[in-house]
Amino acid sequence: MPDLPCPIDPDGLRPSTLAVRGGQRRSAYQETSEPLYLTQGFVYDTAAEAAAAFAEEIDRYTYSRYANPTVTTFEERLALLDGAEEGLATATGMAAVFTAVASLVRSGSRIVAARELFGSTVTVFDEILAGWGVRTDYVVGTDVEQWAAALATPADVVFLESPSNPMQDVLDVREIARLGHEAGAVVILDNVFATPVLQRPLELGVDLVVYSATKHIDGQGRCMGGAILGSRELLGGRIRTMYRMTGPNLSPFNAWVLTKGLETLPLRVRAMSASALELAGWLEAQPGVASVRYPFLPSHPQHALARAQMSGGGSVVTVTLEGGGGAGSGVEPAFAFLDALRLIDLSSNLGDAKTLATHPATTTHCRVPPDARRGMGISEATVRLSVGLEDIEDLREDLARGLAALRA
Numbered sequence: 001m002p003d004l005p006c007p008i009d010p011d012g013l014r015p016s017t018l019a020v021r022g023g024q025r026r027s028a029y030q031e032t033s034e035p036l037y038l039t040q041g042f043v044y045d046t047a048a049e050a051a052a053a054f055a056e057e058i059d060r061y062t063y064s065r066y067a068n069p070t071v072t073t074f075e076e077r078l079a080l081l082d083g084a085e086e087g088l089a090t091a092t093g094m095a096a097v098f099t100a101v102a103s104l105v106r107s108g109s110r111i112v113a114a115r116e117l118f119g120s121t122v123t124v125f126d127e128i129l130a131g132w133g134v135r136t137d138y139v140v141g142t143d144v145e146q147w148a149a150a151l152a153t154p155a156d157v158v159f160l161e162s163p164s165n166p167m168q169d170v171l172d173v174r175e176i177a178r179l180g181h182e183a184g185a186v187v188i189l190d191n192v193f194a195t196p197v198l199q200r201p202l203e204l205g206v207d208l209v210v211y212s213a214t215k216h217i218d219g220q221g222r223c224m225g226g227a228i229l230g231s232r233e234l235l236g237g238r239i240r241t242m243y244r245m246t247g248p249n250l251s252p253f254n255a256w257v258l259t260k261g262l263e264t265l266p267l268r269v270r271a272m273s274a275s276a277l278e279l280a281g282w283l284e285a286q287p288g289v290a291s292v293r294y295p296f297l298p299s300h301p302q303h304a305l306a307r308a309q310m311s312g313g314g315s316v317v318t319v320t321l322e323g324g325g326g327a328g329s330g331v332e333p334a335f336a337f338l339d340a341l342r343l344i345d346l347s348s349n350l351g352d353a354k355t356l357a358t359h360p361a362t363t364t365h366c367r368v369p370p371d372a373r374r375g376m377g378i379s380e381a382t383v384r385l386s387v388g389l390e391d392i393e394d395l396r397e398d399l400a401r402g403l404a405a406l407r408a
């Protein structure tokens, strides 16, 4: 598609350089920053040129629902960070999940998925796709035997998150991808928690990576977005038709914001990840805390696997407070903790420069039936912290304030 030269050859350049320069194509004005092509359509010199463009005989932009140069820059930059041949940018993370999966299934298809999934993804599988005759079989994501048993029968799609939201289960991606391929499935991984900075799932054998760019890629609370990344062959088939015809595309304005977000993504994610690791270790030793889930803590059940698959533990720390088991529902300690925070905001987003705290059971995962929610390990006393870029001592003081409220 691109008809302008790229000022750099990305071959051999490292991720932090690609995050700043990948996919840039300067216009005739030779601007420093990436241009924003806020346009719906494109014009033609002749009627024959328009006909040739729509017949796809010539490679050029025709209509921004199909492709737009600012969106292409974002897609190319993110694809370079993931080591993908191509990317398709979507309006939200859920548009990426839905476009990818719905393109690959039809009535009678079978999805095998980890049961530890983002709440809206579960709803798409169980309420929307189920109604279209697509069956989803869930397995415990960390149990490779369950994957092997489920994938002894042919499947069309395998879908997983690693680390999962919010309990941070770390799945054996290489082995699950191998089993998925043996079953004939396209293997899709939602890489929101790790980002391309900390984990490159295509190198672990998956076929497609999906993102909510709303999270770390924007990382500054401004706009929604998403992306599907993978091979030219996979993205050029049914996924491309679905994308072009049903219109889940990202707006050029948001693509521009997200492109600028990518420039600082490696810096932000590494800084957040360092603070998260430190706070996770500190929280684990505090009274009132029943358990902490963080992939790079030795207490994490898949700690060694996390260290092998990821280059950092990520920005999210999942804390389960005491008082969650037995007779108490656990909502009381969680709400007391959350309501006592003064710096950290209560919000359902994650990956933001601002540290955010969420109560998954009553927000992000409230539509997941209680039994399924408990199966994922989410208790009413579980709080998800998305660690941002503030001074770590200010965060520690605020968390201490929250924990003090448990003893009040």
Ligand SMILES: *Cc1c(COP(=O)(O)O)cnc(C)c1O
Residues within 6 Å of the ligand: 092, 093, 094, 095, 097, 118, 120, 161, 165, 190, 192, 193, 211, 212, 213, 214, 215, 224, 225, 226
């Ligand atoms: C937020 C999120 C999504 C959905 O992204 P939106 O941009 O909100 O549509 C999907 N998967 C995971 C793991 C997420 O955290």
